[in-house]
Amino acid sequence: MITLITNIQELLQIRDSAIKKVSGTAMAVLPSIKNAFLLLKDDCIADFGIMDNCPSIKVDLTIDATGKVVLPTWCDSHTHIVYAGNRVQEFVDRINGLSYEEIANRGGGILNSAKNLNLTSEDEIYRQSEIRLNEVMKLGTGAIEIKSGYGLTVEGELKMLRVIKKLAKNYPIKIKATFLGAHAFPLEYKENHSGYIDLIINEMLPKIAKENLADFIDVFCETGYFSVAETKQIMIAAKKYGLQPKIHVNQFNAINGIEACVNHNALSVDHLEIVTEQDIEVLKNSITMPVALPSCSYFISIPYTPARKMIDAGLPLALATDFNPGTTPSGNMNFVVATACIKMKMTPEEAINAVTINGAYAMGISDTHGSITLGKKANVIISKEVTSFYELPYAFGNNLIDCVFIDGKIVE
Ligand code: NIG
Ligand code: FE
Numbered sequence: 001m002i003t004l005i006t007n008i009q010e011l012l013q014i015r016d017s018a019i020k021k022v023s024g025t026a027m028a029v030l031p032s033i034k035n036a037f038l039l040l041k042d043d044c045i046a047d048f049g050i051m052d053n054c055p056s057i058k059v060d061l062t063i064d065a066t067g068k069v070v071l072p073t074w075c076d077s078h079t080h081i082v083y084a085g086n087r088v089q090e091f092v093d094r095i096n097g098l099s100y101e102e103i104a105n106r107g108g109g110i111l112n113s114a115k116n117l118n119l120t121s122e123d124e125i126y127r128q129s130e131i132r133l134n135e136v137m138k139l140g141t142g143a144i145e146i147k148s149g150y151g152l153t154v155e156g157e158l159k160m161l162r163v164i165k166k167l168a169k170n171y172p173i174k175i176k177a178t179f180l181g182a183h184a185f186p187l188e189y190k191e192n193h194s195g196y197i198d199l200i201i202n203e204m205l206p207k208i209a210k211e212n213l214a215d216f217i218d219v220f221c222e223t224g225y226f227s228v229a230e231t232k233q234i235m236i237a238a239k240k241y242g243l244q245p246k247i248h249v250n251q252f253n254a255i256n257g258i259e260a261c262v263n264h265n266a267l268s269v270d271h272l273e274i275v276t277e278q279d280i281e282v283l284k285n286s287i288t289m290p291v292a293l294p295s296c297s298y299f300i301s302i303p304y305t306p307a308r309k310m311i312d313a314g315l316p317l318a319l320a321t322d323f324n325p326g327t328t329p330s331g332n333m334n335f336v337v338a339t340a341c342i343k344m345k346m347t348p349e350e351a352i353n354a355v356t357i358n359g360a361y362a363m364g365i366s367d368t369h370g371s372i373t374l375g376k377k378a379n380v381i382i383s384k385e386v387t388s389f390y391e392l393p394y395a396f397g398n399n400l401i402d403c404v405f406i407d408g409k410i411v412e
Helices: 026-027 088-095 100-105 110-118 122-138 154-170 191-210 226-239 257-263 277-281 293-298 307-312 333-344 347-357 357-361
Strands: 002-012 030-043 044-050 061-064 068-072 074-076 141-147 174-182 215-223 246-247 268-271 289-292 380-386 399-408
Touching: 026 307, 026 347, 030 399, 074 289, 074 293, 074 347, 074 357, 088 100, 100 257, 110 154, 122 141, 122 154, 122 399, 154 174, 154 191, 174 191, 174 226, 191 226, 215 226, 215 257, 226 257, 246 257, 257 268, 277 307, 333 347, 347 357
Parallel strands: 002 061, 002 068, 074 141, 141 174, 174 215, 215 246, 246 268, 268 289
Antiparallel strands: 002 030, 030 044, 068 380, 380 399
């Protein structure tokens, strides 16, 4: 299948294959070509350039993109889209004054979703999750990381990871799986933390590795959840199975978790609503990508990650949705881009870098995704007619997407 997209008003995020992420002032630059063409051959980007150099070859499909911008699909590096049911009652409880913490302390929150998941069959979880996956693909997401973490039992965690594996097999979207058994302590282990950590290390990890069900390890490193020492213990155990850390940290409290993650070569540290000067220092010159989740801040009314401070200090930043039933029941990356611009004062160029090349880096796929680069995956968004790409975040709450290509095929 060969597709030629012509007369593109602006083709965004053109990169050399050597670029794996962008940091600091480089985030303000979004390389582009105006009046461009783009050639997709099978599942790869085969050629692009100015219209004057547009090849005249036989193609299967020509799309005239006059007045439209074309850019790589979003790389959503942090989601929990595999879950059962929802938590709408907690949403209303929060409106009526309860905090996320108070709801969790009453047995709601993650444990509520875990109860539901363990009562639901693998087929039904697959069915519910597939609906969400289809939805985000239509919204322009072309690569996604999905976590376990609502099982919290050996069977429940394996069930979630098998669903993720099945989705990866059946859908063209690139999927990376993360094992998040350390999401919360089940009630029966409330007073026996080491017992649950033993279960993670000695029962769950070996089984997951044997079935090759995960690419990464995650831990919810937070007061009331997993301590920094417990997080380190789990990162060390997972390393033996080749699982690199991507850690939930600094969502509500800064407890020096970031330093531990950096020291254990974490690929990313995610949430970061609360960030100290020391956290910024330890992230400098590390391989660890900070990831902000503005839809979570929006939905549960907590601070936004101090993106300006971090980028101005020279750090890279990625943005993701955090799609999950409790803190972010939305997988809309278009909203993430808009919210980053509006609430975090990121420029549209910075926000688009954060959801494409840096998002790809945060899930270890920037060799194949996250930019318009020869040989990378034919994953692109064609916008509706716009005056410029600034309209994408400007039209917040609206998705100015005309069509989405994943692996060279239109998402129907
Ligand atoms: O990323 N903070 C930890 N985990 C999820 C929320 C989990 C839930 O409430 O279900 C998050 O926000
Ligand atoms: Fe999360």
